[in-house]
Amino acid sequence: MQDLLAAAIQRRRPLLERAVAEGTDALRLLHGVAEGAPGLTVDRYGPILLVQTWRDPLPDGVLPRLEEVAAEALGTGLTAVWNHRPASAREYARLHAVELPQAVVATELGLRFDARPRHRGNDPLLFLDLRTLRRRVIAHGARTVLNLFSYTCGVGTAALRGGADQVWNVDFAASALDVGLANAALNDLPTDRVRQVHHDALPILRMLAGAKPGRRRPTIEVEPRTFELVVLDPPAFSKGPWGAVDVVRDYPTLLKPALACTAEGGVLAVTQHVASVSLEDFLATLRRTAEKLGRRVAIDVMEPEEDFPSFDGRPPLKIAWVRA
Ligand SMILES: C[S@@+](CC[C@H](N)C(=O)[O-])C[C@H]1O[C@@H](n2cnc3c(N)ncnc32)[C@H](O)[C@@H]1O
Structure with a gap:
């Protein structure tokens, strides 16, 4: 999975450069089956690396490796959060506990958005x-x-x-x-x-x-x-x-x-x-x-x-x- 993420980020180089220039730090980094990873998506939301699984849970030890790959490829450390979508929002925390700040803000086209990866609902706060x-x-x-x-x-x-x-x-x-x-x-x-x-x-x-x-x-x-x-x-x-x-x-x-x-x-x-x-x-x-x-x-x-x-x-x- 980490190789797929590294390759997907590599393919997005021109997009990522444009994103920085236009004030966007909220992007999909790995888009599931279309990039060889069925049932898995990886997004950046400002300071967060949001990993979502839609079928099988993430195997042990994979999340820190995805975090490392993203940090190396993007040149900045992100906090990895794993949400297993077949579970409910309440269960996300039980499957993967992570310390998060009260406020998580991501930017898109110069606009700032609340991007807390854990809240009452299942979906991210910005599609x-x-x-x-x-x-x-x-x-x-x-x-x-x-x-x-x-x-x-x-x-x-x-x-x-x-x-x-x-x-x-x-x-x-x-x-x-x-x-x-x-x-x-x-x-x-x-x-x-x-x-x-x-x-x-x-x-x-x-x-x-x-x-x-x-x-x-x-x-x-x-x-x-x-x-x-x-x-x-x-x-x-x-x-x-x-x-x-x-x-x-x-x-x-x-x-x-x-x-x-x-x-x-x-x-x-x-x-x-x-x-x-x-x-x-x-x-x-x-x-x-x-x-x-x-x-x-x-x-x-x-x-x-x-x-x-x-x-x-x-x-x-x-x-x-x-x-x-
Ligand atoms: C696909 S999301 C819309 C995404 C949104 N347009 C955006 O820009 O992020 C669907 C939304 O529809 C709302 N919804 C579903 N059925 C509704 C209804 N009958 N009346 C009002 N809101 C409804 C849900 O609460 C949810 O927020």
């Missing part, structure tokens, strides 16, 4: 494969942004950096929204331009699009309106009192209202994470939905950056930048 979208959102500079399924508001933070006047982050996880607001503050960005909408996204989206929220009354009511940029990055599946999010069987339930509340001439940035859904099918669903709404769209397909290599040119994460 590195979405850097490509955060980069584009900063450059795009929309004034009004709706960030649906925002998690820790990485895209919302990027939108503020891009100069947005109003950013709505919508998620039903209060702890993720709290991290998101703290991220904005960590970067001295204007938190008074942010609205943290702590609610199921489905009724919020329907109300914004001018439809009824559903049979059950939401605890937050919003008026219909549009945004210059709408970001739709849902999980594969989730179920709540307002219905199901199911991006394999029924993406249009989300796509329709999301397009409806994208301003004319605006952009809908939309993802599909499910590997078994092909890019072609994803794009066909998008086009069909737009056609039904009578919206003319121009779609630009985006890919994760080079730290997420794909062995077949078909990355599981598909991102569409839809000018609507």
Whole structure:
């Protein structure tokens, strides 16, 4: 495993040099099966080397060796943390105890993010494969942004950096929204331009699009309106009192209202994470939905950056930048 990590870092030399120049120290260093390491990923998050196993636990003695390889190749010592993903966040500490500071901050494109590798949830606090979208959102500079399924508001933070006047982050996880607001503050960005909408996204989206929220009354009511940029990055599946999010069987339930509340001439940035859904099918669903709404769209397909290599040119994460 250490040889695979050394080789993967070597392949990333040009990327790592660019990363330093642009203020990024949060990158994937070894990307699982695509780089010969099925069920294993290694990421750098600022001072942390985060090793995640998805199938077999890490054999004894491997973690310190990965730490050594990273220190030698990157020229800086990092604290290695191993999280075994089939376990729960509480069990991570039992499998691998490690002393960590209260605050762990990683930087991306000059922005600072909370990157504590151990917290209440299982996932890292910043998804590195979405850097490509955060980069584009900063450059795009929309004034009004709706960030649906925002998690820790990485895209919302990027939108503020891009100069947005109003950013709505919508998620039903209060702890993720709290991290998101703290991220904005960590970067001295204007938190008074942010609205943290702590609610199921489905009724919020329907109300914004001018439809009824559903049979059950939401605890937050919003008026219909549009945004210059709408970001739709849902999980594969989730179920709540307002219905199901199911991006394999029924993406249009989300796509329709999301397009409806994208301003004319605006952009809908939309993802599909499910590997078994092909890019072609994803794009066909998008086009069909737009056609039904009578919206003319121009779609630009985006890919994760080079730290997420794909062995077949078909990355599981598909991102569409839809000018609507
Ligand atoms: C894939 S993550 C989104 C990642 C995020 N866009 C980012 O930039 O890091 C999915 C998020 O959706 C939230 N979520 C899932 N179902 C939801 C629902 N029905 N309403 C609101 N939030 C939901 C979860 O709490 C989680 O934070």
